[in-house]
Amino acid sequence: MEDGVPAETAEHLMRSRYTAFVLGRGDHLWRTWHPRTRPARVDVGDVEWTGLTVLDVVAGGVDDQTGIVEFEARFIGAEGPSVMRERSVFERRGGRWTYLEGRDPAEV
Numbered sequence: 001m002e003d004g005v006p007a008e009t010a011e012h013l014m015r016s017r018y019t020a021f022v023l024g025r026g027d028h029l030w031r032t033w034h035p036r037t038r039p040a041r042v043d044v045g046d047v048e049w050t051g052l053t054v055l056d057v058v059a060g061g062v063d064d065q066t067g068i069v070e071f072e073a074r075f076i077g078a079e080g081p082s083v084m085r086e087r088s089v090f091e092r093r094g095g096r097w098t099y100l101e102g103r104d105p106a107e108v
């Protein structure tokens with residue numbers, strides 16, 4: 001997760017964002033969030049992230065403008081172990097991949 005080196009693919013950006021959650025780096029999350037959907041402040045939460053599995057990748061390659069990455073992220077929170085599943089939508093902006101939004105896989 002190096003802010004000076006742009007992610008080559010949407011999946012690379014998604015993985016760097018997961019690492020930012022693990023390390024508590026809200027600054028990286030904020031910088032890689034698309035300005036149209038980015039919150040004023042990013043809260044990394046108070047959980048222990050324990051694993052990531054990429055389930056599906058649609059486009060998001062070096063020559064694409066958009067991409068989708070579906071993943072499961074495991075964590076331990078106040079209620080115990082849990083899993084977050086999301087289809088993240090990414091879009092290039094100024095030549096760099098940005099996180100646009102997350103969708104519930106059941107609704108897509």
